[in-house]
Amino acid sequence: MEDATTRVVGADHAGQRLDKALAALLGESRAHVQRLIDAGLVTVDGEPANKSMKPETGQTITIGTPAPVVIAPPPEVPVRWEDDHLAVVAKPADLVVHAGAGVRGPTLVDALLAQGMTLAPGEDPERPGIVHRLDRGTSGLLVVAKTPEAMLALKAMFRIHDVDRAYWALVEGLPDPAEASIDAPIVRSPRNRTTFTTGDGGRDAITHYRVETYHPVTDTTELEVTLETGRTHQVRVHMRAVGRPVAGDIAYAANTVLSRRLRLERQALHAKRLLFAHPITGEGVEVTEPLPDDLELARQRAAG
Incomplete structure (x- = not known):
């Protein structure tokens, strides 16, 4: 050797x-x-x-000497809007927002720092600039703080639900009614500690959805979903709770046959719009993000 x-x-x-x-x-x-x-x-x-x-x-x-561990460089994260105080970025799917237990590989924070972005320090040194999150398998828009003043102000805005967040979701079946609110507390699952469910003792959670397009060939529906609260896995948990799981979301009872048909390797969920008043300047900020290629192709397959 x-x-x-x-x-x-x-x-x-x-x-x-x-x-x-x-x-x-x-x-x-x-x-x-x-x-x-x-x-x-x-x-x-x-x-x-x-x-x-x-x-x-x-x-x-x-x-013998173990082979050196090769750590992949963080992916490039597109910046869609930026000033001296904050930035709105488009998180790719399969990228964790910040380091934590069980997290391996680069994170969104790593990627932004590698791109030269200054992020505001937070209470947790592993979460600079982070005021809200997206699940690893969810793509789309995220706002990050670059200054301490923006960090404090953005956190306050999220606490009082003063940020309009809209998602595109492809779900199984046709929700009835076509427009509704789901008000159900979310609690960690007692059977699987990495997932969540609805039930007594959970944190208040409210999700609003509206049917956009129904695809009868695959019995799937495109929704616009907005959040009144921001719980972990909220959209995924609530859509499963009403019997309309997000397509491709195997962790929350999605149909595996349909997932393969649509060639989905993650949940069909995308943060498509952020709308808020700039916490420092008062300027209106609205950013939209089109579907990434994998979800656009899944949408086309769903339409038949």
Whole structure:
């Protein structure tokens, strides 16, 4: 092995399990050594090793160097509106907004910082500039704060629901009535802690929807959805609650056959419009974002 480390087994470690002996020889944790063995980086006298084998005195253990971890650069995030205080950006699908538990790879915050944007510091150092979020699989418009003054003002605006947010959604079936509000508290699911449901004890949540186009060939409907509150997964949870899950949203009971037919690899949900008064200048800001290619193609397939 190139750049390999070798250790000769002495009497002190002979007869011990390899992972235990090697941890002592290297001064590393046993878990670290087990990962090296599982990765095929350890041999004993030139033969592949397993962690439970017991090397003998005089045998040579060779440890290879793990390949460097290649971290993909963050994607380019389009900026649709910007001044000295804030920016409205178009988040691509499959991009997490900020770092957190279980998050791997670059985030929206990483991408914006890499593009040279200054983001206002927040209470959480991993969330500079962030005042609201979109789910990983949801594309569309997001406003971020560049100054502390804008950060405080935008957070206040979101608390009092003073930002108009509109989504495009493709759902299964035809909602009845054609225009309605869904008022149902949202709570974390007791069965799956990564998803949510409606129920007692949850946080108040109100979603408004309006039917735009029904596609009888695939029995799907395009909706315009607006939010009065901003709970995690709100649109997805509420549409499932009324029996009209967002197409492609397997986590919330979407039909897998239809998802494949539409070639959806994520929920058909897109933040298409942001409308608000600039918190510093008072200027009216309205930004719209067309469907990305994958959702436009899914829309066309839905129409038959």
